[in-house]
Amino acid sequence: MEIVNVLMKRRSEFNRLRGFVDSDFKKLVDMSPDQSTSEQPIHKDQSVQAGQEMSEHETNTVGLEFISHGMNHVEGGWPKDIDHENMEQTIRFRKKAGKNEAYISSILQLGSVMELCIRQNNAIDKYEQYFEDEEEEEENHNAPYAKTMNVLRDPHQVKRTVTSLSWSPDRGRKLAAAYSSVVFQQTSQLSTDSYIWDGCCIFQKMKVCVSYWDTRRGCQTVAYSSVEHSHKDPVYKVIWLQSKTGTDAFSASTDGQVLWWDVRKLSEPTERLILDLSKEGNLGRALGGISLEFEITMPTKFMVGTEEGLIISCNRKAKTPAEKIVCTYDGHRGSVYAVQRNPFLPKNFLTVGDWCARIWSEDIKESSIINTKNGVSELMDACWSPVRPSVFFTVKMNGVLDIWDILFNQSDPTLSVKVCDGGLYSIRVEENGRLVACGSEKGEATLLEISSGLSVPQKNEKSLVAAMFERETKREKILMGRQREIRLKERCRSEQSREEEVVREDGEESPQELLARAEKDFYSMVEVELKRRRKGKDLIQEQVVCEDKQT
């Protein structure tokens, strides 16, 4: 039977898309398994897939054993024929080797080399431990620098001078800046705000009254003193005092008074001192106070720097006002803008005024022990570094901040930084000695960071500075003594000569001739004294130099 299925199609319909249609399934073929074949299964060992035929076989090689052990060289590489136990043979061999030409020459050469090295060894023990007592010193290769970190400007439109700055004592980076107008009679238009930076609180500060504000209470003045009892002129400086109640402060102003206040009761000062040198308490003759100084370690003494250039040292505990003024130091030609004791050596203090800065010792009242050269512009403020006893900072009217290190160089500042174009009016160093804030005429407070060379205390610094101050003090004492001697002599002599003259010439000269003679005498005396003083100073300088060499 032929199974044939015939499909007929036109040629033009070839390769046309088929249109499939679902239809029901139709069983075409059904083939069920044959039961008879399942009774006799045939086993066949045959891989299902056609692949390469491979076989596996194991073998074992002969192992190589390794042992590691050292070798003791007991005897040298003797040639084979010589038995090294045999003394005769070895000696004979040695002698033969000794006669070798090359041997002799090389021994001679090596001998000289060896001798040189031995002699070296004997001369110096060059491998010894040098410097074993010294510790490693940090070398400051970098020149000292001061980097400006921040400039805080006065937010008001009219620029006012930063007259005073103060760092918060708990090492927080809070800086309080007081603004005021230094130019007289312009205050009515200026607002009297002061600022604390890094807190951004605005406070009110009246110009002539002392106000007290508390950062904890918020942004309002807590109290202010009444006008009648306060200073009549601008208050230039206010300092907190150390007391049991912690509420005492005192202030100085150019009206010649120093007032003590208890801040709980600001309506009236607790005490009053008039800076009158004649000790009469006359306000009219009093000197205006510009700067105050108070050291916590000496609570009964304080110092006032005045407009006239004198520095007055006062005792607080004196009974009568007349005794309050202990002594004065004739300092500067102009106002003394800052007075501060050295935090490490309280007997010495620093003052600035007119064009130079001076360091004084308490004992010597006539002149300063160290003074800097007169600078180009006036110095407005100064302060010691709280970490280094020999470093202090000064600011000038030409906007320059000077850092002085008196152990290093006494004639010039160690570092001069031009901070701003206007004048700088105030400067304060933070307690850790690294940050300095200076306030300028235009109301900018600039924060500077000082290099570690100037803010890290060196070894022995305090003793060196103390020794230096002592030496200068001694020099001044000697000079003073000498001057006194000279003055005494001159006085005696002039008295003698005056007596003689009075006896000789009575009423013979007219006033002009008297005047002329008096002038001549005066100039000759001055010349003589100057010469003597110069000679004295030279002698004493030599002495001091010799003393230095000896110490």
Added chain:
Amino acid sequence: MADVEETLKRIQSQKGVQGVIIVNSEGIPIKTTLDNTSTVQYAGLIQQLVLMARSTVRELDPQNDLTFLRVRSKKNEIMIAPGEGRPGTKVRASPQKC
């Protein structure tokens, strides 16, 4: 021969020298002022050191050569002068402080 003796005597008489050993290239001590056991010990140990040092110097720069070797220890110093071909003289010195 006499010169050699003289040289040795001179070296030996220097301050701080404990002993002198002359070793040839095969490691046999030819002349020595120390006792036999120490001599042999020194000769054997130091020969390897000298060879190593010399080869180091030569490898770093073929034009260079070892001129002198000092082995400094806590107690004393061994000074080795290598000759060409033969390791040469060894001196044992005690270090001194000046």
